[in-house]
Amino acid sequence: MAMMPGATNRLLANQARQGLMKSYDAAVLHTMVGSLAGTDSMFQEGGTVGTESHFGIGEHGEIYQWVDTKYTADANYLGSGHVISIETADYGGSFGRWNTAGDNVPYWNAAQITAIVKILIWVHETHGIPLTATKSVTEKGVGYHAQGVPGNELPNSLRGTKYQWSKYAGKVCPGKKRISQIPEIVRLAQGGATSSGSSPTPKKEGILGMTKYSGGKIYRAVQNLVKNKWRSLYVGKGSMSILTCDGSPYLAQVYLTVTGLKPDETIQVRFITASYKSGTTTKNNGYYAKQEQHGSAGGTYISHTQIGKTGKGKNGRSNRLRVQVWTDSKTAKITSIQTKFMKG
Numbered sequence: 201m202a203m204m205p206g207a208t209n210r211l212l213a214n215q216a217r218q219g220l221m222k223s224y225d226a227a228v229l230h231t232m233v234g235s236l237a238g239t240d241s242m243f244q245e246g247g248t249v250g251t252e253s254h255f256g257i258g259e260h261g262e263i264y265q266w267v268d269t270k271y272t273a274d275a276n277y278l279g280s281g282h283v284i285s286i287e288t289a290d291y292g293g294s295f296g297r298w299n300t301a302g303d304n305v306p307y308w309n310a311a312q313i314t315a316i317v318k319i320l321i322w323v324h325e326t327h328g329i330p331l332t333a334t335k336s337v338t339e340k341g342v343g344y345h346a347q348g349v350p351g352n353e354l355p356n357s358l359r360g361t362k363y364q365w366s367k368y369a370g371k372v373c374p375g376k377k378r379i380s381q382i383p384e385i386v387r388l389a390q391g392g393a394t395s396s397g398s399s400p401t402p403k404k405e406g407i408l409g410m411t412k413y414s415g416g417k418i419y420r421a422v423q424n425l426v427k428n429k430w431r432s433l434y435v436g437k438g439s440m441s442i443l444t445c446d447g448s449p450y451l452a453q454v455y456l457t458v459t460g461l462k463p464d465e466t467i468q469v470r471f472i473t474a475s476y477k478s479g480t481t482t483k484n485n486g487y488y489a490k491q492e493q494h495g496s497a498g499g500t501y502i503s504h505t506q507i508g509k510t511g512k513g514k515n516g517r518s519n520r521l522r523v524q525v526w527t528d529s530k531t532a533k534i535t536s537i538q539t540k541f542m543k544g
């Protein structure tokens with residue numbers, strides 16, 4: 201038996217009809233295009249007949265274990281006997297309803313990132329999967345589905361081998377936004393591990409070691425936006441700083457309420473770091489990846505998450521984490537902003 205402590209036991213019927221794992225080469229991240237409840241009922245219906253994954257992560261970071269990790273799960277086609285598969289929720293609830301044709305999967309939120317980190321540490325300690333973000337399907341470590349998909353990242357020469365992770369060409373799973381989060385998630389997992397294996401020496405940092413938490417400061421002031429211009433937002437009265445950077449890792453989240461954004465208009469959100477010193481001009485010195493969203497009737501709600509690590513400022517200046525928005529709308533306004541962070 202290999203069951204992860206803390207995971208909810210949702211083992212599918214007839215586990216043993218799955219073959220035993222042949223090796224533990226990688227932990228592979230997937231996206232559901234659905235919710236945890238929907239995916240669970242689909243998997244439970246057929247038991248282990250059909251496709252299934254070892255783990256599932258919900259919108260709020262719930263972890264389901266569907267298959268004992270001594271057995272294979274079928275989510276990775278010819279690679280299923282060699283990788284641990286992790287499905288993640290991405291649709292409905294706080295993710296909203298997005299256009300599933302194309303590469304529009306939203307970012308993993310903070311609760312999901314924490315859950316992924318826990319699973320990665322467990323599979324590392326239990327099965328020796330390295331805590332390294334892989335650059336290609338043949339490396340051992342933490343990968344993602346599209347690496348083994350024909351017509352996507354799978355080299356043609358590897359078709360028909362254990363590296364072919366999908367029967368179908370062109371799958372983008374888990375989407376470019378989630379793929380961009382993987383290196384940071386792996387770094388956080390490195391910090392939370394208690395044994396090293398073949399990975400870098402663990403340091404006491406990362407999500408599991410984060411001790412400082414600021415939960416949900418809400419600022420309700422109307423903030424006008426300027427068309428086609430990035431603007432830093434106030435997150436409190438007279439203050440744009442979410443946190444002061446000191447070289448330790450952080451995970452920050454922002455929730456925005458936007459009015460006046462029409463369905464054919466766009467808003468983009470990103471975190472930045474700014475170098476601040478009282479009495480001098482503030483300089484923006486680092487930009488994180490932006491998230492884009494379209495307007496919707498009756499108000500637009502945006503959730504954006506970032507993990508990062510920024511050093512202390514020098515020469516009396518300090519580095520501050522801020523949030524910026526851009527829009528092509530003339531009428532969009534921010535009516536509330538909530539920020540949360542973990543740091544440690």
Ligand SMILES: [Zn+2]
Nearest residue numbers: 230231345373
């Ligand atoms: Zn997938």
